[in-house]
Amino acid sequence: MKAIQLYYPPEWAHCYGCGYLNAHGLHIQTYWDPEKGESETRFTPRPYHTAIPGFVYGGLLASLVDCHSTATAAAAKAQAEGLSLEATPLRFVTASLKVDFLKPTPLGPDLRLVGRPQEVKGRKVVVETELYAAGTLTVRGEAVLVQIAEGFGGGAG
Numbered sequence: 001m002k003a004i005q006l007y008y009p010p011e012w013a014h015c016y017g018c019g020y021l022n023a024h025g026l027h028i029q030t031y032w033d034p035e036k037g038e039s040e041t042r043f044t045p046r047p048y049h050t051a052i053p054g055f056v057y058g059g060l061l062a063s064l065v066d067c068h069s070t071a072t073a074a075a076a077k078a079q080a081e082g083l084s085l086e087a088t089p090l091r092f093v094t095a096s097l098k099v100d101f102l103k104p105t106p107l108g109p110d111l112r113l114v115g116r117p118q119e120v121k122g123r124k125v126v127v128e129t130e131l132y133a134a135g136t137l138t139v140r141g142e143a144v145l146v147q148i149a150e151g152f153g154g155g156a157g
């Protein structure tokens with residue numbers, strides 16, 4: 001199975017969280033299960049991703065939820081519209097990101113994120129994410145993702 005992020009064309013693949021062209025990035029990779037209609041991302045934090053010794057930095061956890069959600073939105077939209085990401089790459093950006101840190105996340109175990117689309121409407125997708133460390137739910141996220149339009153970003157300054 002191919003990660004959703006690997007369908008992004010090069011111009012969409014520089015993201016620090018999930019861009020395969022960012023040498024310094026996290027290279028988050030998300031997989032879609034069309035039967036369940038949900039996504040999964042696995043990530044093993046490095047020792048330097050520390051908040052307090054023994055626990056994962058919350059900003060990293062938010063980044064995982066963020067890029068996991070943009071990819072989930074692309075897969076959910078493709079499935080809803082009967083599109084193939086191979087033929088029609090879709091790219092979403094984060095309009096809103098809410099992260100609840102339910103428990104400290106231990107640093108060491110592989111992290112598992114499960115994403116479930118709640119709404120697919122026009123250019124907008126809402127995704128809920130649960131993040132588990134060694135089977136324990138430690139983070140819950142909710143993100144609103146918007147499909148980028150022609151000329152996204154405009155000119156700076």
Ligand SMILES: CCCCCCCCCC(=O)SCCNC(=O)CCNC(=O)[C@H](O)C(C)(C)COP(=O)(O)OP(=O)(O)OC[C@H]1O[C@@H](n2cnc3c(N)ncnc32)[C@H](O)[C@@H]1OP(=O)(O)O
Pocket residue numbers: 011012015066067070091092093094095096121122123124144146148149152153
């Ligand atoms: C060039 C390739 C770039 C690839 C980048 C990948 C990045 C990966 C992950 C990220 O970190 S993204 C970086 C952080 N995000 C941003 O910088 C986005 C900055 N914001 C924007 O560019 C615009 O605000 C945005 C594109 C998100 C929305 O503007 P639009 O004018 O296109 O949206 P519009 O107002 O038409 O709203 C579309 C829908 O989204 C909803 N929406 C927009 N902003 C929202 C918001 N903040 N909260 C909740 N809902 C929101 C809006 O209500 C509406 O829903 P409904 O259709 O139900 O009415």
